[in-house]
Each structure stands twice: as C-alpha cells, then as structure tokens.
Amino acid sequence: MLAQRIQAVKPSATLKITALARQLKAQGKKVINLAAGEPDFDTPASVKEAAIAAIREGFTKYTPTSGIPQLKEAVAEVFQRELGVRYRPEQVVVTCGAKQALYNLLQVLIEPGDEVLIPSHYWVSYPEMVRLSGGTPVEVRTDPKEGFRLKADQIERAITPRSRVLILNSPANPTGAVLDEGRLKEIARVAVLRGLWIVSDEIYCRLVYGVPHVSIASVSPEAFARTLLVDGVSKSYAMTGWRIGYFAGPPEVVEAAERLQDHSTSNPSSISQRAALAALTGDQICLSEMSAEFGRRRDFLLQRVLRIPKISLIEPEGAFYAFLNISGTGLTSGDFSNRLLESAHVALIPGEGFGWDDHVRVSFAASQEELREGFDRLERWIRSL
Ligand SMILES: Cc1ncc(COP(=O)(O)O)c(C=O)c1O
Structure with a gap:
C-alpha cells in the first residue's frame, strides 16, 4: 500500500x-x-561556456546547500536592480529549479489542514504541492472579464481562520495575465491584514509585453516582510534543463527552507550554478x-x-x-x-x-x-x- x-x-x-x-x-x-x-x-553560448569552464576547473563538488556566495550575491543584486527589493545574500536560497523553491516553501509554511489560496488560472503543480505539504488548496475564482487578474475582494471572500498562504503568479501560466501595482497593493493590504504569507512566483517576470512587471514584495515594507519571492533562470535564459531556481524572504523562513534542503537534495548542481551566475551577470x-x-x-x-x-x-x-x-x-x-x-x-x-x-x-x-x-x-x- x-x-x-x-x-x-x-x-x-x-x-x-x-x-x-x-x-x-x-x-x-x-x-x-x-x-x-x-x-x-x-x-546562450556564454552560459554553456561558463559551465564547461566549471567542469574543466574541477568545480564539481558539493557547494553550500543554499548555493555559492557569488550566485546568491548576483540574485540579490538582480532583485534590487530589476524589482526594487533589497535582500542580503544570506536571505537567498538557490534551489533545483523554481519548482523546488515552491515545494520547499510550502513544506516549511504549512501545517496539516492549513488552507492555501490559489487564484485560478493556476499552474498545475500548485494544488498538488499544497496537498503534499498536508494543506488544503482553496481555489479563488478570477474573472475572465477582468482578464483573469486577481482582485483583493476575491481573496477577502475566500479567507477563513485556516488560511495561511496566498500563492501569486504574475505574469501567469497559463493566461499571461500580469497584475499591476494598484491591484498588488490592494492584494498585499488584505494579505498583511489577515496574516497570510505570500508566495510570489515571478518566474516569468522578464517576459512582459508593453507593461511593467511589479513584484508584490516591492509595494510596501509590510508586504516585503510577508513575501517569499521565487524566480529562476529556467524561462528567462532558456535554461529549463539546468535546474536552477531561487527564492528570497525573511530570515526565519529562509533558514527553515535551507534546513529542509540540507536533508533532501543538498545543493543544486555546482556546474549549473556557475552557468546561472554567467546568465545573471553576463550581457543580457x-x-x-x-x-x-x-x-x-x-x-x-x-x-x-x-x-x-x-x-x-x-x-x-x-x-x-x-x-x-x-x-x-x-x-x-x-x-x-x-x-x-x-x-x-x-x-x-x-x-x-x-x-x-x-x-x-x-x-x-x-x-x-x-x-x-x-x-x-x-x-x-x-x-x-
Ligand atoms: C508558473 C511556473 N512556476 C514555476 C515553474 C517551474 O520552473 P523551474 O523549471 O525553474 O522549476 C514553471 C514551469 O513551467 C511555471 O510555469
């Protein structure tokens, strides 16, 4: 059985x-x-070259679980430059794809029976990851007339005393919907007031067409304190097979997720980390x-x-x-x-x-x-x- x-x-x-x-x-x-x-x-060729150089140099051993310091610094810099949010490199954890970042975060934030709000349209893995953490996925229906963009009152109606996490995904898979700053501010206000964690999956943040990408972590200091910001190189740099994602957030959550990773995968591939470093720091x-x-x-x-x-x-x-x-x-x-x-x-x-x-x-x-x-x-x- x-x-x-x-x-x-x-x-x-x-x-x-x-x-x-x-x-x-x-x-x-x-x-x-x-x-x-x-x-x-x-x-990109320069990214591949960085990986080949890492192999030739013998950069092929364990690294710290949460990633090499240079990559964590690069992620913190990119988050500051592109999203306007300031994290210390110690607040960054490098994972085996954004998927592992999301999985680990749900594992450390959810108690059995806790509810996780998932706006629908949603990426197929969210509800299943929530179930694997012992939580209950709660679908928050969005309105096609609003372009499937989540509104704060839709969350407000779905919140119960068991609600613990809100998963956001902007730009979204599968709709391509992007949440603007006004909406994000309203959503953040409700989430903060009701004590929710916000797991913000921003893996498509560099692929926007004619609209700016805004991170919910940037809309207020209170939102910043409740947000786990997830991103990675898979989609932006055509690196899905390399399996490098990352997240940043408050130290207590970061430390817990690192402990979990210590006892599961340990570090993501050392070679892929060098490749991701080249992607983030090279010409764009x-x-x-x-x-x-x-x-x-x-x-x-x-x-x-x-x-x-x-x-x-x-x-x-x-x-x-x-x-x-x-x-x-x-x-x-x-x-x-x-x-x-x-x-x-x-x-x-x-x-x-x-x-x-x-x-x-x-x-x-x-x-x-x-x-x-x-x-x-x-x-x-x-x-x-
Ligand atoms: C919304 C969303 N988040 C996360 C991921 C996973 O990204 P990664 O390949 O870095 O694990 C995907 C991949 O399809 C995705 O669409």
Whole structure:
C-alpha cells in the first residue's frame, strides 16, 4: 500500500496529451507542438561556456546547500536592480529549479489542514504541492472579464481562520495575465491584514509585453516582510534543463527552507550554478532578443485568433502562453485537445488542469512558421466541426 500523501496527488493533466503526440510522431505524422512549457531557444553560448569552464576547473563538488556566495550575491543584486527589493545574500536560497523553491516553501509554511489560496488560472503543480505539504488548496475564482487578474475582494471572500498562504503568479501560466501595482497593493493590504504569507512566483517576470512587471514584495515594507519571492533562470535564459531556481524572504523562513534542503537534495548542481551566475551577470542581449521574438509571436497570435470562429482570447501581457476560450465549440478542454491532436495533429494543453475546462493553453514557444501552420490547421478543424 502506498502512502496516503501520494495517493491524494493527481497525475499531470498534460501527460496524456504529450504521450499521444509522441505516439503520432512515432507513426511519422507531422505534429505541430503548441504545448511546450519551455522556450524553444537554445541556452546562450556564454552560459554553456561558463559551465564547461566549471567542469574543466574541477568545480564539481558539493557547494553550500543554499548555493555559492557569488550566485546568491548576483540574485540579490538582480532583485534590487530589476524589482526594487533589497535582500542580503544570506536571505537567498538557490534551489533545483523554481519548482523546488515552491515545494520547499510550502513544506516549511504549512501545517496539516492549513488552507492555501490559489487564484485560478493556476499552474498545475500548485494544488498538488499544497496537498503534499498536508494543506488544503482553496481555489479563488478570477474573472475572465477582468482578464483573469486577481482582485483583493476575491481573496477577502475566500479567507477563513485556516488560511495561511496566498500563492501569486504574475505574469501567469497559463493566461499571461500580469497584475499591476494598484491591484498588488490592494492584494498585499488584505494579505498583511489577515496574516497570510505570500508566495510570489515571478518566474516569468522578464517576459512582459508593453507593461511593467511589479513584484508584490516591492509595494510596501509590510508586504516585503510577508513575501517569499521565487524566480529562476529556467524561462528567462532558456535554461529549463539546468535546474536552477531561487527564492528570497525573511530570515526565519529562509533558514527553515535551507534546513529542509540540507536533508533532501543538498545543493543544486555546482556546474549549473556557475552557468546561472554567467546568465545573471553576463550581457543580457539574449534575453532581450528572446523576449522581442516572443512579443512578435504574441502579436501574430492575437491577430490570427480573431479570424477563427468559436474561439476567443484575452490578450496575454506576459509569459509565453495564451489561454483560448473554446466554449463556443461546446467541447470540454480534454475532448477539444484530443480531437484536435488526432484529426489535425496540433498539440495544446487542456485547461482542465489549470482549473478552467472551457479553455485550452497555447504556447508560443514555437517558431512563427509552426504557429502559422498550427493555427491554419486549427482554423480548418474548427470550421469542420
Ligand atoms: C508558473 C511556473 N512556476 C514555476 C515553474 C517551474 O520552473 P523551474 O523549471 O525553474 O522549476 C514553471 C514551469 O513551467 C511555471 O510555469
């Protein structure tokens, strides 16, 4: 018999569609993949060189659990420069991807039975991570008419005496929604007043289109004191495989999360830490080129969707996803995705796993040619329904 804690965890909603796409590809079909959760660009050459140099130098041993001092300093500097929040390097913990940062934080903040508020649209792993920590995920419904942007009164209504943590994700996966400063101030005011911790997942903070990214940690000293700020190099620098994320926050939480990491993974790969250091401290041209290209694809997508019947889209302001409303087709997101893949060989992700069964997630981490072909096929298929 397996442990109760793992029995309660749902399998990933994206796996079924990915397995089916792989099967079709193996049969020789040309599948257009609009399902990817990672940039389609290569890791910058200078970053790879830094990793190769680390290996050659023999920088291949354990490091301090929370990361090498130079990387922690670099993270603190970037947080100050880009987000306007001042942490000491000792307040930074480097983790095996942002995922581990989120997982560890929930492990150290949640008591069994505590409630964690998750605005929906949400990234598929949040509720499962909460369950693994013994907590109860509480979905806070956002309004598509508001572009899925969370409002303070929606949290206020969901708070109970057991509420302990609010998870924020701006820019968001899967909607690309970005929370502006005014909204963040209101949300922070409620969270502080009600004594919530704010776990702020800002992994897409460098990928915004025409709007500024604001961190909730920067909106007031009180918000700063209650926020655990999570980020990483995976998405901004096309480094998903290197597994480097990080977070910063109040010393008592940082120290606890470090203790947890001491007894689980210890440090993230020494070589990847050197690579991440090169990414954060090197020239940022690759980053601006990548985000400009994502911006062009986003603009293309916005125009293209207008010409397709039965689907609509709320303009994504960040990340590299668009959340298509498919309610006009009358299909559930699972049926829509399966049938689209089987008939037109286009893979995208059902919205069900993100809390919205009448939506599907399209990723624009695909070349412009693939996007064009993918949307041509999508249009033909929808017109044939
Ligand atoms: C919102 C969000 N947070 C965190 C992560 C995990 O990032 P990492 O690869 O650094 O663990 C992802 C990856 O898809 C994500 O979409």
